[in-house]
Amino acid sequence: MSKDLREQFANAAEAGRAAFVPYVTGGFPDHGTCGELIMALDGLGSEVIEVGIPFSDPLADGPTIQQASQAALEAGATPSNVLEAVGAIAGKVDAALVAMTYVNPVLALGYVGFAQRAAEAGISGVIIPDLTPEEADDWLEACDKYGLAPVFMAAPGTPPARLERILEAGKGFLYYVSMDGVTGSDLELGTERLAAMQRVRATSSLPVAVGFGVATPAQAAALAPVADGVVVGSALVRRVQEAEGPAEAVGSLSELAAQLRGALVR
Amino acid sequence: MSSSQASSLGPLPDERGHFGPYGGRYVPENLMPALEELHAAYLAAQQDPSFHAELEDLLANYAGRPTPLYEAKNLSRELGGGRIFLKREDLTHTGAHKINNALGQVLLAKRMGKKRIIAETGAGQHGVATATVAALMGLECMVYMGTLDMERQALNVTRMRMLGATVEPVTSGSRSLKDATTQAIRDWVTNVKDTHYIIGSVVGPHPYPLLVRTFQSVIGKEARAQLLEREGKLPKAAVACVGAGSNAIGLFHPLLDDPIDLIGVEAAGYGLDSGEHSASLSAGKPGVLHGAYLYLLQDPHGQIIEAYSMAAGLDYPGVGPEHSHLKDIKRVTYATVDDTQAVQAFMDLARLEGIIPALESSHALAHLRELAPRYAKDDIILVCLSGRGDKDVSQVAAYLEKQK
Numbered sequence: 114m115s116k117d118l119r120e121q122f123a124n125a126a127e128a129g130r131a132a133f134v135p136y137v138t139g140g141f142p143d144h145g146t147c148g149e150l151i152m153a154l155d156g157l158g159s160e161v162i163e164v165g166i167p168f169s170d171p172l173a174d175g176p177t178i179q180q181a182s183q184a185a186l187e188a189g190a191t192p193s194n195v196l197e198a199v200g201a202i203a204g205k206v207d208a209a210l211v212a213m214t215y216v217n218p219v220l221a222l223g224y225v226g227f228a229q230r231a232a233e234a235g236i237s238g239v240i241i242p243d244l245t246p247e248e249a250d251d252w253l254e255a256c257d258k259y260g261l262a263p264v265f266m267a268a269p270g271t272p273p274a275r276l277e278r279i280l281e282a283g284k285g286f287l288y289y290v291s292m293d294g295v296t297g298s299d300l301e302l303g304t305e306r307l308a309a310m311q312r313v314r315a316t317s318s319l320p321v322a323v324g325f326g327v328a329t330p331a332q333a334a335a336l337a338p339v340a341d342g343v344v345v346g347s348a349l350v351r352r353v354q355e356a357e358g359p360a361e362a363v364g365s366l367s368e369l370a371a372q373l374r375g376a377l378v379r
Numbered sequence: 380m381s382s383s384q385a386s387s388l389g390p391l392p393d394e395r396g397h398f399g400p401y402g403g404r405y406v407p408e409n410l411m412p413a414l415e416e417l418h419a420a421y422l423a424a425q426q427d428p429s430f431h432a433e434l435e436d437l438l439a440n441y442a443g444r445p446t447p448l449y450e451a452k453n454l455s456r457e458l459g460g461g462r463i464f465l466k467r468e469d470l471t472h473t474g475a476h477k478i479n480n481a482l483g484q485v486l487l488a489k490r491m492g493k494k495r496i497i498a499e500t501g502a503g504q505h506g507v508a509t510a511t512v513a514a515l516m517g518l519e520c521m522v523y524m525g526t527l528d529m530e531r532q533a534l535n536v537t538r539m540r541m542l543g544a545t546v547e548p549v550t551s552g553s554r555s556l557k558d559a560t561t562q563a564i565r566d567w568v569t570n571v572k573d574t575h576y577i578i579g580s581v582v583g584p585h586p587y588p589l590l591v592r593t594f595q596s597v598i599g600k601e602a603r604a605q606l607l608e609r610e611g612k613l614p615k616a617a618v619a620c621v622g623a624g625s626n627a628i629g630l631f632h633p634l635l636d637d638p639i640d641l642i643g644v645e646a647a648g649y650g651l652d653s654g655e656h657s658a659s660l661s662a663g664k665p666g667v668l669h670g671a672y673l674y675l676l677q678d679p680h681g682q683i684i685e686a687y688s689m690a691a692g693l694d695y696p697g698v699g700p701e702h703s704h705l706k707d708i709k710r711v712t713y714a715t716v717d718d719t720q721a722v723q724a725f726m727d728l729a730r731l732e733g734i735i736p737a738l739e740s741s742h743a744l745a746h747l748r749e750l751a752p753r754y755a756k757d758d759i760i761l762v763c764l765s766g767r768g769d770k771d772v773s774q775v776a777a778y779l780e781k782q783k
Contacts, residue, residue, distance in 0.1 A: 169552070169682040170561045170668065173407040173568065179551065191680040216405050216667040221681030243405045243667065247395060268409040270571070275411065293409050294569045 115237040116209035118262050118285035121160040122320035122341045125377075131337040132160035133374040134322050136213065136346030137353075138181040139164045140190030144198040146359040151199075153367045155206040157374055161286075161322070162206070163240065163344065166195050166214035173242035175297035177347040181354065192218045192227065196234040203235025211264065211285075213240040219252075228255035238262030238285040246282035253282060266290050269309055276316060286320040286342065289313055291327070297347030300326025302335045310339045330376035337377045345373055391701065396585020396671075399707060401700030404584040406564075406670045413571045418586040420491050425593075430486060437482050441515070442472045444479075444597065448605040453731040458747055461615060461754030465734075465764040466602045468626065473508050475737065475766030476598060476626045477579060481508035483594035485516050488575035495519040495574040499563040501528055501556035501622070502692030502739060503535025504766055505579030510544035520544040523563045525554035528691045534770050553685035556622075556695045560669050580623035581699035584670030588700050595629025602761055603633055615754055616640040619763040620742040621713065622657060622693035624702045626765035631711060632701075640712070643702060644746045646688035647715035657686035659698040660706050660713045668696065674703045689718040689778070690738035692766075720745040722778055725768060737766035738775070 125132035135154045137147055147164075154162050167182035167190050174182070192214065203210055212231055219227045219241060231239055239261055244252060246265060256263045262285030267276050269292060280287060289310060291300055314321045323336050324344025336343045349366050356362035396402045404414060424430040438444040446467045455463045468476035488496060496513045499522070500506030506522040513520035522539055526548045529536050539546050552558040560582075567576040581588040581595075599617075606614060617634055619627035621643035631641045648656035656662065659674045666675040668683055676684040676696035686696040705711040716724075721738055724745035729735045736744060743762055754760060768775070 170557070172561060172564050172669070175565070183551075186682060193680070217675075217677065217683070218681035220666050221677070221679065242407050243670070245404060245406070245408060245411060248403050248405060248672075266408040268407075268411075270412040271408060272412065279408075290407075290409060293571050295565050298569065 115232065115235050115260065118161065118209050118237050119320060121209045122286060125160050126341065129379050131340050131377040131379065132322065132342035133158065133377055134161040134163060134324070134342045134344040135159050135349055135370055136163040136165060136344060138178060138185055138350055139166050139195035139198070140185035140188060141181045142184065142353060142359065142362065143188060144194065146362060148198060148202050149359065149363050150353065150366055151202060151206065153363050154370055155208045157367065157370050159208045159374065161211055161342065162208045163211045163213050163346070164195065164199055166192050166212055166218055168215040168218050171215060173295055175295040175347060177297045177350050177354070181350045192222060193230065196230045199236065200234035209237040210235060211238045211240060212236050216241055216244050224252045224255040225258070228259040228261050232259035232261055236261065238264045240264040240288055242266060246278055249282060264288055267313060269293060276313065280318050283319055286322050287317050288344070289321050289323045291323050291325045294325060296325055298326045300328070300332060302332060307335065307339050314339060314341070330372045333373045333376040337379050343377060391704070392585060392589055396589065398701045398704035401665070401672050401703040402585055402588055403672050404670060405667045405672065406584045407568055409568050409571055410584070414584055414586065416491060417487065420487050421586055421590050424487060424490060434483055434486055438479065438597065442478045442482060443470060445601045445605070446470050448602055448609070451732050454728065455751070457727070457731055458751040460751035461756070461758040461760040463747060463751060463760050463762060464606065464614070465762050466598060466630065468598060468763060468765050469736065469740070469767035473504070473511050474769065475504035475508070476595060476629060477505040477508035478511065479597055479629070480579065480591050480594040480625065481505070481512045481577060483590070484575070484577045485512040485518070488518065489516055491575060493573060493575040495521070495570065496577055497521045497523070497563050497566050497574055498577045498579060499523045499556065499559040500579065501559070501694055502690065502737070503528065503532040503539065503770060504692060506544070506546070507535050507538050507542070509577050510539040510542035513544065514542045521547055521566065523547050523549050523559040523566070525549045525556065525559050527554035528556065531774050532691055532770055555691065557683065557686065564669060580625040581628045581701060582623045582669060582671060582673065582697060588671065591625055592628045592632055592701065595625050596632050598626065598629035598763060599631060599633035602630065606759060606761065610759060612759065613637050614639055614759040614761040616642060616750065617761040618642045618644065618743045618746060618750065620644050620693060620739050620765060621660070621698060621702060622646065622739065623695045623697060624699040626763050628699060628701055630763045635710065641710065642746065642750065643711055643713045644742045645713055645715045646690055646693040646742055647717040648687040648689070650717050651715060655687040656715070657688040657693050657695060658715045659696060660702060661715050665703065671700050673700045674698050674706070690721065690742065692737070692739040693742065714746050716742045716745040722775055725775055735768040735772065736764055737768045738771045740765045
C-alpha cells in the first residue's frame, strides 16, 4: 500500500526533475472534493502528496492554511475521518502520501494508534512540525512498528550538529524550511539562500524537499537545481479558497499545479 | 538557584525542561536555536552578579519591591477561621506581578542583543508590563491581544499604546489569550533573529516555564521572609489563582519544601458542568499546546477547546507544566471558583478592606470563603493578590447591573 519515499525522489531525479510535493488540507473544502484534488494532483505526476490533518492552533502555518484548517474543522474533519478518506483513495494513486499535522491531534489517538491508522490508510510518512527529535522517542518507535517514515524539518538557523541529529532520526526525506516564517509567507530566493540549501543537501543522507513560501513556477524553477523536491501548499490551497465551487477548485488548482510541476525540470 | 528549594521533588525541570512528563520543547524547528540561545543567556545571567544587581535595582527602585504583606483583619473576621495575609503584588509598578517577569526577561533580551520585543496578553497586565519595560530599554514592542480581550480590557489597551507599543488585534478563534499566543509564536517564527518573545506565564517551550518561575519566585521568597520576620512562623496555607499559573508558581515554588497546604484556584466560568470555564487541571487532560506538554482543555480529537472566564487573564485552555506535575504528585491542590463567586469576592475585598482586586486575584479570594474556616484562629493563610482591579471596574459594574 504505502510507497517508498526515497524511491519517489529517485524516480524524479532519474527523469531530470526535482520531485513535486503538493499539499492539500484534509477535509477541505469537504472530504469528497479533497479526494478529487488528490486524484488530480496524482494525475499530474506528483511524486509525493502531503495531506494536512487540521489542527485548531497550527503554529507553523500562515493565514491561508490556518483558515482552510478552521473551515475543515467546522465541517467536521477529525484525524480519524481524514485518514479514512485518504485510505479510501490511496490504492488509486501513484504518488506517495504523507500526512502533515501537529502533536496534539496525534496524541489524541496516541502515537501508536495514530501510526497504525496512518499506515492502514496507505500513508508513507508523517510530518509533525512541532515535534523535534528531542521529544520523538515514542513516536519513532511507533513509526518503526508500522513502517512509517517520520519526516523531520530543518531550518536556515539549524546548526550542523542539530542537522546531523535530525537526519539520524528522520526517514523518507528531510523537509527543509526555506526561511524563518510560516507557510505562505513571501519567499525571496537570493543566491545566499540557494547556497544554504545546497549546503544542506550536500550534507544530507536523505532526499531534501524544500517548502514554505513557494508559490510561483519561477520559484519552483529556481529551487529545482538545489533541492530533491519542492513543496507547495498555501498557493494551491488559495486556489481552492478562491474557487466558486468544487469543480472550479479542482480546475484552478490543477492549472497552477501543472505549471509548478512543469517548472521543476533541471 | 531556586532548584535547591525543591530538593525533595528533585531538581525540576530536568535538562530538557521536563517536570515529570510535562514541559519539554514542542516547537517548529526554526525556534530551536532561539530557545537554546535563551537558555544559554539565562544560565549565564544566573551566574553573573551584575545581572542580579541590575534586576534587583530595578525591582526595588522601579517596580517597588518588596511589596507589602498586609493582614486583612476585616476579611478574616468576616470569613472566620485563619488569619488572612495578602501579598500585595497589586502595589507594584503597572499594578500586577507581571512586571517581575517582564523586567527579568527584558534584561535577558538586552544581553542577547535583541532589538524587538513581542508579547501576548489576556487581561492586558502582561502586555502593559512588557510595553513598560520595552519603553524603559528603548526597544520596539508589539503586543498580540484577542479582540474580545481588547474590548473588555480597553483601559490596558490605551495604556500599552501610550507606552509606545503596537497592540495587534487577533481575530481568530476565541479572540482571547490562546489565539494571541498562537499569533505571537507565529510572529516569533518569522522574526526570530532580532526578536525576543516575552512569554507572560509559566507555559511555552523550555526554558520559559523555568525562567518565568525564577523571576516570579520573588513573590514567595519575600512573603516567606516577611512572615518569619513579623510573625515568627510560616503560613499553614498559601492560595493563588491559576490561569496558566505564573503568580501561583511564584508564590508556591519557594514554599514547596515547607509543610504548607498549597492551593491553586482555577476559573470555573459559568460552572464546570457548563463546559464554559478555564479549569484545565480540574477538567482537562494532558496534551501539547504552544510548545509544551501540559494539562489542556481539548476535545476527543485533540482540538483545543476555547476557554472561558470573566477574568481575561485566566481565560487560557492550558496550565503550566510544573502545575501539571504538582497536581499529579498531589503537592498542590487545585480548586475552582466561578464568575459569580469571583465577583462576590471582588466586592467583598473592596467593601471590607478598601482594596479593589483584579478579577483574576478575586478567584483566589473567593476560595477563602470555603478555605478559611478550616483553619484555627492563629493559623496564617497567605494569599497572592496578584493584581489590582482598576482594569475590571467597568466590567464588574456592568455585570452587577445585569444581575439587578
